[in-house]
Each structure stands twice: as C-alpha cells, then as structure tokens.
Amino acid sequence: MTDPHPRRPRRRLPHHVVVRLLAALLVPLASFLVLGTAAPASAHATLVSTDPAEGAVLDAAPDQVTFTFNEAVIGVPTGIQVFDATGEVVASKATVREAELVVELEDEVGEGTLVVVWRLVSADGHPIGGSLTFSVGEPSATVAVPETSADAGTDAPFVLSLVRWLGYLGLLAAAGLAAFYVLLLPRDAPEAGRHRLRAVARGGALVAIVAFWVAVPLVALYQLGLPTSALGDGSTWATLSTWEYAVPAAVAVGLALAVGVLPAGAPDRARAGLALVGCAVALAAPSMTGHTRATTPEALVIAVDVLHLVAGATWLGGLLAIGLVLRDLTGRDDSGAVVLARFSTWASALLALLVITGTFMAWRVAGSWDALLETGYGSFLLVKVLIVLVAIVIAAWNRFALLPNLQAASGEDRVGAASVLVRTTVAEAGVLVAVLLVTGFLVDRSPEPDVVVTSPSAQGQSGDQSVELDAITADLTLDPLAVGPTTITITLTDDAGRPTEGYEAPRLSLSTTDVDLGEVTLTNQGPGTYAGDLVLPTGGTWEVQVSLRTSEFDNPVKTVRFEVP
Template sequence: MARNFPLWAAFCLLARVAGLFLLLGTGADAHAVLIASSPANNDILAVPPEKVLLRFNEAVRAVRFSMVAADGVTRGISANSTGAEVKAVLPDPLADGTVIFSYRVVSEDGHPIGGSIVFHVGKPSARSSDVSDISAKALHVVIWLVTIGSTLGLAIIVGGAFFNCWFSPAGARRQSPTFTAMAIMLVLAGLYLQGLDDLGVGLVWSGLEPIAEVFSDQTGVAQCLKLVAIVLAVLPFARHPRSARLASAAALVIASLAFTLTGHSSIAQPRFIAQASIFLHAAVLLFWIGSLPPLMSLSRSTEDPRPLRFFSRLIPIPFVLMLLAGLLLAVMEIPRIEIAWSSLFARVLAVKVGLVAVLCGLALYNRFWLTAPALAGDPVARRRLRWSIGSEIGLALLIVAAASLWRFAGPEQYQYAHAQPPVSLHLHGQKAMAELEMTPQPDGTADIRVSILTSEFDPMQPRSVSLGLRNTLRGIEPLKYGLTNAADGTWVARNLPLSDIAGWSVDVQVLIDDFNLVHLEGDLPAETD
C-alpha cells in the first residue's frame, strides 16, 4: 500500500480539491453597491429636487431609469453616468407627495444592479402598490438554469475535445450534433436573457433591444467567444490529429478567455494578474468536467489502459497551478469582500463546502484504491470506478449549479449602510411623561417606540397616542402618525421617513381620557455617539 500512496500524490490531490474550492469561493465577489444618493432614501423635502444623484462603489453604466410620482404615473427618466456617479434630471414641475425613483445600472463586471429611492416632497402620500416582481424572479430562475446548462455544455464539448485529442486520440468520439446544437442554443439564450436582465424588463419578449444592450459591455463578447470555442471544438479534423490537437487547444483557450471578461474578479487590481488567474481557473474547470464522460467510457474497456494511466499521472499538475492561482485571487479579493453570514453568499458557500468535502473523498478513493486495480483489469474495481466517475459527474452538475448562484449573491442596496445607535429622548409634562426611543434602520427609515408614564413614573395606559414631527430647518410642516399599542404596553410606529434626525422636533400627543389631551414636546439630538 505504501507504493500506492506516495506523499507527492497526496499533496497533488489535496491541491486539486483545494483549487476547486478556491475556484468556487472567489467567484462570489461583491457586485457594485449604491453607497449614497441625493435625495437620500426616505428623505422629506420642502422643495422638489431638480435631479437625483447616485454614487456607487465602482464605475457603472446607466441603463434605465423611471419615476412614479404622487399621481401614480410612471415616467421614463434620462440619465448619464460618469465613473461611479450617475445623474438623472427630474421633470418639472414635480407635484407634492411620495416619489419612487427606480434605477438600473450595469457594473464593470457585467452584473445589472437595480433598486429604488423613495423620497417625499412636502407631506408623504400613500405609496403606489409595488409592481409584481414575479416576472423578474422568473427571469432569474431561467437565467440560473440556462447558465448551468450552457456551462456544462461548454465544458463537455470543449474540455471533452481537448481530452480526446491529447489523451485518447485513438478512442476519440465526436459530440452528437443534437447536443452541440443544444449547447449553442443555450449560449444564445443566455445572451438574450442577460440583455433582458440588464434592461430590467422581466421575462418578456423585447425584440432586439436586449441584444443591443448586452453588447454595450463585454458580456456579449464573452458569449460570442463561447460560441466560437464550441464551433472550433467540433470542426471535422479527425483525419489530421495534429490539427485536431491545435483546434482543441485553441477552443479551450478561447473558452477560458470568455470567463476573464465578466465577473467581479476580472476587474480586480492588478487586472492582468487577476485575469490570468481566472483564465487558469476556467481552463482547469472546463478540462476537468469535460474529461469525465470520456473517462467513464474508458473505464468500460480493457483494450488500452494508457489514456487512463496517463491522465491519472498528469492531472495533479494543473490542479497545483490552479491552487496557486486561487490563493493569489483570494489575497487580491477577500479583503474587499464583507461577508454577512445570514446572506445568500453564506448559504451558497455552505453548500459548496459540503460538495467539495464529498469530492475530496471520491478523489481519494479513485486515485489510491481504484485506479491501479482497474488498470490491472480487475472487473470489480472497474465497476466501482465507473460508479465513482458517475458520482463525480453528478457533483460537477451540483457544483456548477451552486456556482451559478453567485450571480444573484451580491450585496443588497443598503447592506453596508452604517448602523446608527438608537436615540432616546425623555419628555416630561405635568400629567404624563414619555420615554421615546428611535431606532434608525439601514434603509433610511426609523422605528419609534414610546412608553407613557404618569408624573410619578408609574405605567399609564392612555386611550391613544400619536406622534407629530416637524423640521423648521427644512421648512417641513408637521407630520402626524398614529402609534399602535404593542403587547408590552408601549406605543410603536415603524418605517417612519427619518433618514437624518438633525433638526427634527417631536410632539407626543397623549389622550389620557375623553377630556385630557397632553402634548409632550422636545427636539431630537443632532448627533449620536
């Protein structure tokens, strides 16, 4: 057994598994994030703004903007972007009431980012009901499924052609024309779906506009490179082994280049090193998945064991290189990623850790317990090897499915907003007192909780409590909100439009009984510690 378990082989195998893990982990880089806007979300303005300014954490490209004013009518807005800043000019005049400003931009890594800024001119009006997002969710599901299918198809065709031409030319088999056509259709479908997502129109037919939109950045070029790689991998070079090898190598290079044009890692600095690492990652992944079906076929035959033996000896080398590239990407990217363990990122990461653990066990079992006896002709070992490779194919499907979720795992619009501490205010009157606590929320709103006490600090249960807010610095007239009696005896209101507490005065109106109404007034502190 000592001869079959050398130290260098164990290291190479672990490098293979670690490399795969790094490949999957570093693909979850954060998308562009809206870090500031003017007006701020849930801001209350005395005068209608002339424009809306958005600032992101990286350069973006403006795609589509719209506005729903107090009259409920949706209007398209023109906007332009300069680096990480976007300016949209609002129509004039703008009626008083609640305004919902929606934006759609595309970051440098090719991912669309959409969201809404809600602000109020004068007194807030009743919000329009949100448009159903069923179509958008359906689009994301379809994009996920198409990405899985196109990635697997690309790997099986391009990676499989490379394996057949370089490792098993005698037993090379051409891909089914039907399978090739399906892979090409999936890549084309992914191109159109990406355009739909960029435009933010949901899963609807939109003519040629999505195609024009997707070619506004490198996403369209990346999809075209995948098509070229597929076509190159299936060209009829069977009578010319040398030409077949060159064509398969070129196809693998082109397909790997496609992955360097999109994704947040592709714009990490230094960009050349980041893209070179991504290229190596993609090449090994495509080769690994593409080699599995031919290996399954070779495990059924005892005629020529050389391809299986050659593959078993050579495969650790590219995975060691991929490990080094993955470590380099991790050093470049991880300091820029803020991980929230309750996010989709963490859940996908947990799934991937489990898949990689299973893959590790299968790889060890294949390399050190099955390969040697299978090459010696042991029928039981060959049967188990086929079962193990089949399981690895299933794992490849699950790994690609999980990796495809990274596209939807970017941070939310206010995920990194600074969490301000609660603000407390004591209000004292002759007949009653109030302990007011305001808790700012990341989305720019605030929750209010008020405890009503007697002048002797005993709990009081009044008939009703309401809250008045005014801001003389901004010229905002009093706004009144009814508070709800909670189970613990306090009075609460949620999601009040208080993005900035500076200058706000409060008036807690306590109806003790039918004949006694008490006003408890005070000013919110301008700053919090």
C-alpha cells in the same frame, strides 16, 4: 581512484506522497487566504451620495437630481421615474454618465414630497434599485408611489440559473473532451472509442452554444426588470452590455473550432493546436462578465477565473473520456492503465490548481466570513466546496486503490478491474455535474451581506436596537417611530461601554420591500454618536443596514428591523 566521500543517490518521493504533502499544504493555505487576509470586494455599485440629500426639505424645486455611485452603472429603459405625493408621474429625463445618474425635472412642480424611483445595472451584471424622497416647501402628509419596473426583484430567476448550468456543463464537457482527445488519447486508440468521444464532445458543444445564447434574453429581462413582452422592444436589447453578446459568440466560435477540427483518426500537430486554441477561447469567455468584472484587481481575478475553468474542464472532460474509452483500451493491452495513470498525474495538478484558484476567487468575491456564512452567495459557495470534497474523495479512491488493481491485473481480471474503475469514474463525473449545477445558481447570486437581526420593536417594544460590529456595539434609535419626518441616531461603544469610533464613520441605509431610501446623511453629534434626519413615506417593516469599517480591512455589515405604525 575511488572517491573517499561517495555521494549517496538522491531518493525521490513516491508520487502518492507528493500528492498528500501538496494537499496538506493547500488546505491550511486556503484557510489562511479566506480567514486571515480576506478583504471586502466590490460586488455591486453602491450609492455614495445624492443631491438633494435623502429627506431634504427645499425652498424651491431643483432643476435636476443627481445620484453618485462608487463605480460605473448602466441605465435601464423606464428604470427611472419621478412621482409626486399623489402618485402622479412628473415629467423627467434621465442620463447616465459613468458613475453618475442625472435626472432632470422637465415640468414645474408644486410644494410637497417627490419620490425618484430608480433601477440600474452594476458592472457585475446584477440589477440594483432604490428611491430618493425629498420635499419642496414642506413634506406631504401621505405619499403614494405606484409599482414600477424598479420594484422588480433583484434575485436571479430559476430558469436563468438552470440555463447557466446547462451552458457550463456543455462548455466544460466539450472543451475537456477535446483536450483529452488531442493530448492523452493513444494514437492507436480503437476507432469506436474515438467516435464516441467526438460525438459526445460535439453534443456538449451544441448544448453549451444554445444555452449561452438562450441566456441572453433571460439576462435582459432579469437586469431590466421587464416582462417578456419587452423583448420586442429594441431598447431592451440595446441596453445590454456588449459583453453579454461577445461571451456567447466567443463560446460558440471556440467550441465550434475545438470539436470541428477533431479528425476520425489521430490528430496531427496543426489540428491539435487548433483544437486547444478553440478550447482556450471558449473557456476564457465567461470570465469577461459577472463577479470577476467588478472585483479588484480585475486582470488578476479574470486570469485566475480562466485557470479555474480550464482546470475544471480538464478534470470533467478527462473523467468523461475515461468512462467512454477505458473498456476499449483495456480489452487489448495495458494501454488503458497507462492512459489512466497519465490522467491521474494531471488530475493531481488540477486538484491543486482548483483549490488555489477557487480559494482566491472566494477571497476576492466574497471577501469575508460574513459573506460566506450569511448570504445566499456564501451558502451556495459552501455547498459547492462540500460537493467538491466528495469528488476529491472518490478521485483519491480511484487513484490509490482501483488504479493499482488495474495495473496489476491481466486477462479477464483486467476487464473486471476496468469495469469497476469506469463506474467510479462515472460517479466522480456525476459529482462534478452537481458542482456545475451549484455554479449555475452561484453566478447570479449577490455576495453582499444581509444579516438580519430580530428587532424588539417587531414584538411591540421600543424602537431602540443594538447590533455587534466586531468589537464595537452600535445602538440605533429611530425617533419618532412614525411615518413622516424622523431622526435616526447611532451610538458606538466599546466592550467597557465607553464611546468609541470606527476606522471610518458609520453608514446607514433604510429600505422596505417597496421603497429604498438609500444612504442616510449622518452628522457627528459627539464622540461615537451620529444622527441623520429623514422622512419615512410609509409604515411597515423598515430595514436599516448598518455598515462600519472597523479597521483597514474589516467592514462588518448588519441589518436591523423597525416596525413603523
């Protein structure tokens, strides 16, 4: 009996159409995640309050000084010191308890100004520092504070970024090659090709292991702000987080397992499983330190970062493997085209995974367009995105133009088509190496905004400053503009010039290249007006960081400069 309503056979979309549709969906999704839902993420520990307050004038010297942060911090040897107005050291003892730093004054101090200089390490591994100034009886006329380890820069040194790059390059290459060896390489692949893959994988593993361990002392000097001679001091090594040792150890164990079990011939299931476990351990380890440890929700961000590394390793390792064995495979039959087609299918999924995970990480770590466009971290991140786009263009050319040529070729034509594909594949891998170079510099950069607004006072005009914080204008006044006691006032107005308020009260902090006064305690003086008293210990260029939460999700941060005579 014939069905009067026969069903039409389902038509499957061609593979290239699916990939294009997926890319078309991912681009607006990425833009929406970063533009529409970005919320500031916690990057560094932030000083919340001090006791006594900045600029306070006390009747008697306190027994201890307390600093409270918004997250746990790590103490630094010789990172906390107390000085009197003449620059003489005041005996003290510092203790760090989770998010609190307590500095006990062990000797009696006379009248005058005291300065507590501090340097700590936040949860993401970046050093933070500053100072607190208060007075007993009355402020001193002049304050002289000598240079300390707390004054060391907080920017990562070039050599550390270079070592990071070598570590990630070796890690992703070794893990990706090992995964390709057990998952995609034909069981009857030529012995010469297998030998090259194993040799390069082992070389990459060696580079990664050495680089990750070399980074440990460099991280110690960077975090603690100490000279190279401090590496002979046991306290330098004891201060480092346990994760700074656990990560290179996990990378070493994982890669040794991944490349060590690769046989000369086709691997059995046991060896293949061990190799993949080693790859997973090595690729998961780097996510246990850095920005992911200080970004919420921590578990989700770490998981996404691991997926990002897995996708990157599979892509880079696959490209290197294709470049190493494609000529051998195409010299016999069409197995080279088959392997390349299988990897191309994987690469499409990897591209989607890289876009989604990369967008998510940018959203959680950077947190806003300000951080992307106006910080060193954001600049490196945007450069990384542009280079990845170049890699995607090359990958698309390989997939939709050169691969069909290889599949249709035969005989000598197949060898020529394979040679062209090898060259473009090597070029694609080279672009990814450049991506890793940017990543090496990105790891130790801060995502915190630092937008500098040129100060009229720097041109000899008044100390009054204005800065735009979304739809709110903030007018700042420093009166008097001089060394010693002064008052900073901030007035918030809307587009019509009427007093207005933010979602929360504004926050101000002052610093120079040598002294960081931290956050100023502000009191409300009326609608949209706040003021705080402080003491400027020296003249020069003072930067005032203005932070205002304008909504539940938006918190613009700007910086203005005052030239103090």
